[in-house]
Amino acid sequence: MAFRTKNLFEKTTKLVRSYSSDKIYTHMSLTLNEQTGIATLELAKPPVNSMSFGFLSQLAAAVQQSEADKYKGLIITSRSSGVFSAGLDLKELHHPDSDRILNYLRRLQDVWFQLYDCSTPTAAVINGHSIAGGCLLALSCEYRVMVNSFKIGMNEALVGVPVSPMFIACMQSVIGQWEAEKALLVGRLFTSEEALGVGLVDEVVGGKSEGVCKAEGYLAGFREVSARARGLSKRYLRQEVVRDLVRRREEDVKKLVEIISSRGVQDSLGEHLERMKNKK
Ligand SMILES: CCCCCC/C=C\CC(=O)SCCNC(=O)CCNC(=O)[C@H](O)C(C)(C)COP(=O)(O)OP(=O)(O)OC[C@H]1O[C@@H](n2cnc3c(N)ncnc32)[C@H](O)[C@@H]1OP(=O)(O)O
Numbered sequence: 001m002a003f004r005t006k007n008l009f010e011k012t013t014k015l016v017r018s019y020s021s022d023k024i025y026t027h028m029s030l031t032l033n034e035q036t037g038i039a040t041l042e043l044a045k046p047p048v049n050s051m052s053f054g055f056l057s058q059l060a061a062a063v064q065q066s067e068a069d070k071y072k073g074l075i076i077t078s079r080s081s082g083v084f085s086a087g088l089d090l091k092e093l094h095h096p097d098s099d100r101i102l103n104y105l106r107r108l109q110d111v112w113f114q115l116y117d118c119s120t121p122t123a124a125v126i127n128g129h130s131i132a133g134g135c136l137l138a139l140s141c142e143y144r145v146m147v148n149s150f151k152i153g154m155n156e157a158l159v160g161v162p163v164s165p166m167f168i169a170c171m172q173s174v175i176g177q178w179e180a181e182k183a184l185l186v187g188r189l190f191t192s193e194e195a196l197g198v199g200l201v202d203e204v205v206g207g208k209s210e211g212v213c214k215a216e217g218y219l220a221g222f223r224e225v226s227a228r229a230r231g232l233s234k235r236y237l238r239q240e241v242v243r244d245l246v247r248r249r250e251e252d253v254k255k256l257v258e259i260i261s262s263r264g265v266q267d268s269l270g271e272h273l274e275r276m277k278n279k280k
Pocket residue numbers: 047048050051082083085086087088089090091105106108109129131132133134155156159161164166252253256276277
């Protein structure tokens with residue numbers, strides 16, 4: 001169910017609703033604190049912020065907006081108190097229409113490139129479980145604060161889907177090759193505390209507001225730094241990963257569509273969906 005946010009923010013904040021003349025954010029809200037120049041993107045697609053086509057499009061628009069309007073920082077968090085994001089919408093992957101899945105995965109690639117490569121300083125406040133695509137979203141930010149007692153990781157091995165190169169590159173760049181191998185090959189989900197131990201997140205906190213304060217602190221650290229120099233340095237630091245994935249993006253997406261559409265993977269996805277239904 002899509003819902004709209006009410007404008008209940010303090011005077012210094014502005015709810016940035018429209019990103020083009022005819023669209024509004026329905027799966028998230030983007031709020032700019034005009035005093036600090038830091039915007040908060042709050043994911044709000046109940047129940048689990050699964051990344052449908054529409055969700056990815058809005059995420060892309062919000063990131064674009066943060067660059068175009070030169071925000072001093074972007075904090076990504078969730079309106080849900082239990083889930084940051086459950087990752088890709090499993091319904092998009094199960095029994096997919098061949099054109100739609102191709103476009104869906106291309107959209108995912110576009111969003112990832114935009115976020116990973118954006119010059120805006122980014123931080124994730126992970127205030128709930130953050131699975132697979134949800135973990136990718138957090139890892140694409142520069143800094144991660146996680147609320148205690150949740151789970152984060154890439155569980156593709158358990159879903160029966162291969163981990164895609166984009167997800168692998170992101171995990172490797174944050175926790176290194178060996179830890180990434182150990183985690184990804186078994187689809188390990190880390191508790192917040194374990195995630196801190198391997199460097200998957202930078203801090204663990206007791207609640208969302210504490211997390212937001214920490215993220216604001218990280219972003220405020222760039223107040224005295226030239227935004228242009230900082231943005232370029234970030235791009236240079238990340239360019240090797242981006243270049244390789246851009247070069248192979250079409251090859252990767254076509255291969256993944258072929259794999260995801262195969263009988264074996266579709267059976268595994270069906271079983272995963274069934275397990276989720278039956279857990280209640
Ligand atoms: C070019 C790049 C190609 C990349 C290819 C990438 C391939 C895979 C990447 C992925 O991201 S696959 C997605 C993997 N995610 C999961 O397996 C998460 C599964 N969900 C959970 O573990 C739990 O839901 C949760 C997130 C821990 C939350 O648990 P909670 O108990 O709070 O909620 P539930 O009762 O389990 O779920 C509520 C409701 O949401 C539905 N749902 C959950 N996750 C998804 C999802 N990812 N997509 C769609 N729907 C989801 C779940 O079925 C429940 O529905 P109802 O039964 O209420 O209808």
